[in-house]
Amino acid sequence: MTRSPTQAFSQRYSSGPFTDLETQAVLPGIEINDCGYKIGLNVVDSGALRFCSVRIPRDNLLNRFGDVARDGKYISSLPTINRRFAATLVTIAVRYALLRQQFGPPKESEISVMDYQSHQHKLMPMLASAYAFHFSRAYLVDMYSEMKKTNDEDVTDDVHVLSSGLKSYITSYTAKSISICRESCGVHGYPAVNHFGGLWNDHDIFQTFEGDNIVRCSRLLEIS
Incomplete structure (x- = not known):
């Protein structure tokens, strides 16, 4: 006997339900569509x-990852998600480099791959960047919290600029880092059990979430 279990992360209510509570049919003026099968992140249904001719108060928006300020500006905290990809990638690669031993002086123990300067030059900048991304994310979250409390227009503008810039830079940097970290693990980086393939599939979409990175960088120059 087979079964198809499903995990659903959804919000069926705002100030009222989206579907009829008895029949589960979608209410008039509301359309719900599935995006279909993706190349990654399939544990999360997209x-x-x-809404067509349905009044939605601004305070009732589904705004966990994005919001609309009172002046109509769209704000997103989405780039904070990407810090986990960079940290996971470099953690896998660094741990492998510390454990993996290869070559060395005759009749002596082989040398840890991490002891080679060429390997350090690959991974250490990414390790440092992972910490930088973490602290940048924390700073942006603090600014976002202040913006929500004060509704200060200056803070709103700063959050918009920083979130756009960080999103573009971090996602592009992480995409390049995936390949470098995978190659740094040699043939052992290729099996699915080591997660590089899954990380690539799940991360790839972040380069186009909320807009193409090149377009966002161009927009950033206009508003900064």
Whole structure:
């Protein structure tokens, strides 16, 4: 006997339900669509919710990862998600380099791969960047919290600029780092059990979430 278990992360209510509580049919003026099968992140179902002639107060928006300020500006904290990809990648690669031994003086123990300067030059900048991304994320979260409390327009503008810039830089940097970290683990980086393939599939979409990185960088120059 087979079964198809499903995990659903959804919000079926705002100030009221989206579906009829008895029949589960979608209410008039509301459309719910599924985005279909993706190349990654399939444990999270992606869909679209459309309202036609349905009044939605700004305070009732589904705004966990994005919001609309009172002046109409769109704000997103999405780039904070990417810090885990960079940290996971470099952690796998550094641990492997510390454990893996290769070559060495005759009749002596082989040398840890991490002791080779060429390997350090690959991984150490990424390790440092992972810490920088962590602290940048924490700073942005603090600014976002202040913006929500004060509704200060200057803080709102700063959050918009920083989130756009960090999103573009971190996602592009992480995409390049995936390949470098995978290659740093040699043939052992290729099996699925070591997660590089899954990390690539799941991360790839972040380069186009909320807009293409090149477009966002161009927009950043205009507003900064």
